[in-house]
Amino acid sequence: MKQIDQWVRPNIRQLKPYSSARNEFSGEASVWLDANESPFNAPYNRYPDPLQTTLKNRLARQRGVRPDQIFLGVGSDEAIDLLYRIFCEPGKNNAVSIVPTYGMYKVCADINGVEYREVPLHDDFSLDVEALEAAVDSDSRLLFLCSPNNPTGNAFPAGEIERLITAFDGIVVVDEAYIDFSSHPSWLRRLDEFPNLVVLQTFSKAWGSAGVRLGMAFASPSVIGYYNKVKYPYNISAPVQRYALDLLDREGEVRSWVDEILTVRALFIERLEELPVVVKIYPTDANFVLVRMDNAPAIYEWLVAEGIVVRNRSSVALCGNCLRITVGAAGEMDILMEALRRYSQSVKL
Ligand SMILES: *Cc1c(COP(=O)(O)O)cnc(C)c1O
Numbered sequence: 001m002k003q004i005d006q007w008v009r010p011n012i013r014q015l016k017p018y019s020s021a022r023n024e025f026s027g028e029a030s031v032w033l034d035a036n037e038s039p040f041n042a043p044y045n046r047y048p049d050p051l052q053t054t055l056k057n058r059l060a061r062q063r064g065v066r067p068d069q070i071f072l073g074v075g076s077d078e079a080i081d082l083l084y085r086i087f088c089e090p091g092k093n094n095a096v097s098i099v100p101t102y103g104m105y106k107v108c109a110d111i112n113g114v115e116y117r118e119v120p121l122h123d124d125f126s127l128d129v130e131a132l133e134a135a136v137d138s139d140s141r142l143l144f145l146c147s148p149n150n151p152t153g154n155a156f157p158a159g160e161i162e163r164l165i166t167a168f169d170g171i172v173v174v175d176e177a178y179i180d181f182s183s184h185p186s187w188l189r190r191l192d193e194f195p196n197l198v199v200l201q202t203f204s205k206a207w208g209s210a211g212v213r214l215g216m217a218f219a220s221p222s223v224i225g226y227y228n229k230v231k232y233p234y235n236i237s238a239p240v241q242r243y244a245l246d247l248l249d250r251e252g253e254v255r256s257w258v259d260e261i262l263t264v265r266a267l268f269i270e271r272l273e274e275l276p277v278v279v280k281i282y283p284t285d286a287n288f289v290l291v292r293m294d295n296a297p298a299i300y301e302w303l304v305a306e307g308i309v310v311r312n313r314s315s316v317a318l319c320g321n322c323l324r325i326t327v328g329a330a331g332e333m334d335i336l337m338e339a340l341r342r343y344s345q346s347v348k349l
Pocket of ligand 1: 075076077146150177201210
């Protein structure tokens with residue numbers, strides 16, 4: 001059995017967290033004079049529930065986990081940053097991840113003064129499990145695996161991820177920002193088996209809510225306890241908590257958005273295959289497609305001139321001449337395809 005406490009920074013283990021008015025009394029009352037709030041401008045005058053109890057209960061039912069296995073953050077970004085602050089002593093501990101992958105793991109390591117070790121994927125974007133195991137040492141505390149991976153689009157085999165969770169003496173973070181678009185099952189089903197597993201999900205992609213900033217970390221109650229200890233007391237605002245509760249009641253609608261994006265994605269890939277400037281379309285489990293072009297920077301500039309913005313990943317390891325294209329609405333993909341066809345025509349002349 002892995003012991004979470006042994007990996008926690010001593011100052012965090014000993015931390016006596018800020019005790020807010022709403023922490024000390026959370027029962028029913030009709031006169032609230034404990035938090036120096038204004039009596040005017042309801043409901044915005046009141047501090048929000050610091051532990052988001054109602055929202056977590058609702059989310060727990062929907063995802064098939066327990067409320068004490070959930071942390072809610074200001075985007076996944078907060079959930080990532082706090083893991084460094086909980087587990088990594090600056091200048092001593094290190095984090096290990098793959099490359100290419102999501103940029104925030106490295107940015108948060110740099111901000112926290114933590115060494116970040118990048119292990120390249122194989123050329124076909126599969127995991128190099130041996131190289132990952134070789135990169136780990138006794139000071140490694142975090143291992144980030146983004147699956148489906150951004151920007152490559154592929155999900156990694158469950159057997160390989162399980163091997164790493166089992167072998168690693170530290171926290172394995174599986175970032176599932178794109179899981180709703182994938183045919184692979186979520187690791188949430190197996191949360192109870194692995195006390196050192198943290199699963200990240202977000203409202204920003206399939207749930208259509210990037211603007212509200214709400215991310216989730218699912219983990220053992222021990223890890224969630226440390227999250228609650230170090231987070232800002234009122235990190236999730238009351239309007240965002242209410243918004244998320246409403247959205248969870250519209251789950252059917254969200255499923256229909258995902259279905260629509262998957263339909264548009266399939267058609268988009270079929271049409272891309274017909275373009276002469278396309279060299280390779282990588283398989284995707286996400287709401288974007290990584291495409292190798294004959295001249296990605298030129299195509300990127302052409303599209304920008306047409307008012308269309310995609311992500312140029314040409315300078316990223318293993319992604320030379322690649323564009324990452326988000327699957328948008330059917331009409332948006334029509335406009336993009338039309339511009340790409342005109343580009344193909346122009347280079348033929
Ligand atoms: C988009 C994305 C997120 C979402 O971040 P938020 O802060 O929740 O918006 C997380 N992880 C990956 C890999 C992403 O691509």
